[in-house]
Amino acid sequence: MNELLLITFSPLVAGVLAWLVRIRGVRESLGILGAIVPLAFLIKLYPSLDHPIRATISLGGFELGFSMSHLNWVFSMIAAVVGLSAVFGMASTAKDSYEWLFSLMSLTGALGIFMAQDLVTFFIFWEVMTFSSFMMVLKFNRAASLKYLILSIIGAYSMLVAIGIIYAKTGTFTFADISAFFRKEAMLAMLGGKSTFSRFDMALIYLLFLMAFGVKAGMFPLHVWAPDAYSETDQSYTAIFSGVLSKTGVYGFILLYVLMYGKLLIDLGQFKGTPLFGYIIAFLGGLTIIIGGVLAALQEDIRKLFAYSSISQVGYILVGLGIGTSLGIEAAIYHAISHALFKGLFFLVVATIIYRTGKTEFKDFGGLAEKMPFTFAMAFIAILSLAGIPPLVGFASKWLIFEAVISQKLPILGGMLFFGSAIGFVYLIRFTYAVWFGQRPSDIEDTKDAPLPLAIGMGILGTLNVVFGVAPGLVAKELNAIFGNPVIGGNIWELDLGFGRYNALLVAIWLVIGVLIAAILYFLGASTRKVPVTDTYQSGNPVTMEYNLTIRRNFFLPLKETMAFWLRISFDKLYKDTWKAIEDFAETARNYIYNGNVQAYAWYLAIILLILAAMGV
Amino acid sequence: MISAYYFGAISLVLIGLYAVLVKKNLLKILIGLSIMETGVNLLLISIGYVSGRSAPILSEGITPSQAVDPIPQALVLTAIVIGVATTAMALSVAIILYEKYRTLNIEEIRRLRG
Numbered sequence A: 001m002n003e004l005l006l007i008t009f010s011p012l013v014a015g016v017l018a019w020l021v022r023i024r025g026v027r028e029s030l031g032i033l034g035a036i037v038p039l040a041f042l043i044k045l046y047p048s049l050d051h052p053i054r055a056t057i058s059l060g061g062f063e064l065g066f067s068m069s070h071l072n073w074v075f076s077m078i079a080a081v082v083g084l085s086a087v088f089g090m091a092s093t094a095k096d097s098y099e100w101l102f103s104l105m106s107l108t109g110a111l112g113i114f115m116a117q118d119l120v121t122f123f124i125f126w127e128v129m130t131f132s133s134f135m136m137v138l139k140f141n142r143a144a145s146l147k148y149l150i151l152s153i154i155g156a157y158s159m160l161v162a163i164g165i166i167y168a169k170t171g172t173f174t175f176a177d178i179s180a181f182f183r184k185e186a187m188l189a190m191l192g193g194k195s196t197f198s199r200f201d202m203a204l205i206y207l208l209f210l211m212a213f214g215v216k217a218g219m220f221p222l223h224v225w226a227p228d229a230y231s232e233t234d235q236s237y238t239a240i241f242s243g244v245l246s247k248t249g250v251y252g253f254i255l256l257y258v259l260m261y262g263k264l265l266i267d268l269g270q271f272k273g274t275p276l277f278g279y280i281i282a283f284l285g286g287l288t289i290i291i292g293g294v295l296a297a298l299q300e301d302i303r304k305l306f307a308y309s310s311i312s313q314v315g316y317i318l319v320g321l322g323i324g325t326s327l328g329i330e331a332a333i334y335h336a337i338s339h340a341l342f343k344g345l346f347f348l349v350v351a352t353i354i355y356r357t358g359k360t361e362f363k364d365f366g367g368l369a370e371k372m373p374f375t376f377a378m379a380f381i382a383i384l385s386l387a388g389i390p391p392l393v394g395f396a397s398k399w400l401i402f403e404a405v406i407s408q409k410l411p412i413l414g415g416m417l418f419f420g421s422a423i424g425f426v427y428l429i430r431f432t433y434a435v436w437f438g439q440r441p442s443d444i445e446d447t448k449d450a451p452l453p454l455a456i457g458m459g460i461l462g463t464l465n466v467v468f469g470v471a472p473g474l475v476a477k478e479l480n481a482i483f484g485n486p487v488i489g490g491n492i493w494e495l496d497l498g499f500g501r502y503n504a505l506l507v508a509i510w511l512v513i514g515v516l517i518a519a520i521l522y523f524l525g526a527s528t529r530k531v532p533v534t535d536t537y538q539s540g541n542p543v544t545m546e547y548n549l550t551i552r553r554n555f556f557l558p559l560k561e562t563m564a565f566w567l568r569i570s571f572d573k574l575y576k577d578t579w580k581a582i583e584d585f586a587e588t589a590r591n592y593i594y595n596g597n598v599q600a601y602a603w604y605l606a607i608i609l610l611i612l613a614a615m616g617v
Numbered sequence B: 001m002i003s004a005y006y007f008g009a010i011s012l013v014l015i016g017l018y019a020v021l022v023k024k025n026l027l028k029i030l031i032g033l034s035i036m037e038t039g040v041n042l043l044l045i046s047i048g049y050v051s052g053r054s055a056p057i058l059s060e061g062i063t064p065s066q067a068v069d070p071i072p073q074a075l076v077l078t079a080i081v082i083g084v085a086t087t088a089m090a091l092s093v094a095i096i097l098y099e100k101y102r103t104l105n106i107e108e109i110r111r112l113r114g
Helices: A003-021 A026-048 A070-093 A097-115 A119-140 A142-170 A175-190 A199-217 A225-231 A235-268 A276-297 A302-323 A326-357 A373-387 A393-407 A411-436 A452-470 A472-483 A504-525 A533-538 A557-562 A564-568 A571-593 A598-615 B004-022 B026-047 B071-101 B106-113
Strands: A053-059 A062-068 A494-496 A501-503
Touching: A003 A026, A003 A053, A003 A062, A003 A070, A003 A097, A026 A070, A026 A097, A062 A070, A062 A097, A062 A119, A070 A097, A070 A235, A070 A326, A070 A452, A070 A472, A097 A119, A097 A235, A119 A142, A119 A235, A142 A175, A142 A199, A142 A225, A175 A235, A199 A235, A199 A276, A199 A302, A225 A235, A225 A302, A235 A276, A235 A302, A235 A326, A235 A452, A276 A302, A276 A411, A302 A326, A302 A393, A302 A411, A326 A373, A326 A393, A326 A452, A326 A472, A373 A393, A373 A411, A373 A452, A393 A411, A393 A452, A393 A472, A393 A494, A393 A501, A452 A472, A452 A504, A472 A494, A494 A504, A501 A504, A557 A564, A598 B004, B004 B026, B026 B071, B026 B106, B071 B106
Parallel strands: none
Antiparallel strands: A053 A062, A494 A501
């Protein structure tokens, strides 16, 4: 048995077994085993990556091809690591075998996508992933799952049409052949020769793929499914959903570069020294950052907050990708890794909080840090990492994206990135304070810390957040291996771009020293005094109950009121209205045509006969 | 020049169709259906007609080469029976409709049905 097939299918097999066995304990061990196997084999395969490893299976006349090179390995590792942590989390939170089956199946889907080497395999695993994640959401919330399914299906059919166009003109599904074909096309176009794909074809293929991958990545304006789907499912599973499945869209965009970069560049032209098609992705990514961030700040439910924040963070990846320089793409992949690590950690933290307290809204929380010290430590790592505080992994990747944007001199995108980081602090400060500090409501007085499996899951991701943060060179070395040349210089502790450098170890050492000094000062005799929460926020002024903005209730209401006009413009509402209009139209047409009058039907028949006679049938 | 048989048969079909499309009385529609059916049967028969030949019954002095096409006749025989059966069925439905609604105007019936 080939290793690649083992990696891809072992979660699925484990899921099916777990579904059949239904014995508590056995089921959980099977699931965890199914998630460990891919990780173990991926690590084992690492030394032999320089010669791509291949595997094929034939299925109904199609050869499904898998291959593994550095790029596939990096993304598969994201899936395997986050998948394993999430599966550990699920050992605590999953309620029945149904969840085990479909969450492991979606892991298989993601691994298959990352290792596919032809469009058919890619599409089949894409659909496996969509189906299983739909089934997961369906169990918790029907409306959210339908919204997800409809948008996914629109994306999937767009992709299918694009694949069809490519196959009709090239006659092959294999990535290597397609890529070679488009390279030849680009050369022909440059020399002024006649090419198989017209400019219109390329624009169409690009738009169709943009739609397909944009839906999965949660790109504006196709992000509307994500807040509902991420929040309305098992939160441990959301770690896979947001950490891994959203990366399949990102991987799709990278595939667009791999397959048809030159041809798209020539046919669609450039904008400010950046390929236009990339700039569109980057600009939509920038809008995603802003909109996801602002909406995250206005949420009252932690699950929703992180769902929007996840959308916002994927926006960074799209910006990095869209710039299209090798630095930009490396930065984007780096951020894909760090997003998977910190967002997976966040959702496991949320899963723990919900598992232990059963509450989801900010107004019910407070002062949990004393009761759940381990979970708090993990949450703190995730907060620092998402906000981009050195020396955690989030800083290294965001810094690379900023440098990539700035070095290309793109002020609008840069502004969007900076705004996104600012708004990131805005919503994180609320999560930090409202959940962990302040006064504890009496009904969560006896909350315990995370159960062991969840703690293991969080521990894996938390450790990696710190390790890759302090030693960013580990990731950068692997990313350079994808391109085959050192784009990001420096050693294991330091990133060096030529025009800027970041030494994570130094920062970490200074940070530790600073924390030590602060701790010494604190213990030497800082005098503390307890104050009621309300006093800190209203400066002693009496407030009326209807405008009582504590950090737990309507904290950003003023922001909401300021932006009321913009918030009314929502794509979610637009889609709903469109949907309603289609339904109304269909209803009217149905009433008008199927009016139940026999004579009307006889008229239709007569008219059709007349038309047929006129056509000479 | 189109043959008079075809012209007559198609005219009958069209007259029947007119009755079905325009008339409001159920019985008139059924009459229209019957007329259409007659027209169709006549059309089928006239398709099989070969000028100057006799009926397709093998008897003294008549060989297959001297008979008209027998297949349309067999078809029409079947069609007539079917036509009678559907007409009888439709008429019984009309009786039931009249007993229920006390009218045979199809628009009235639609209105009463709600």
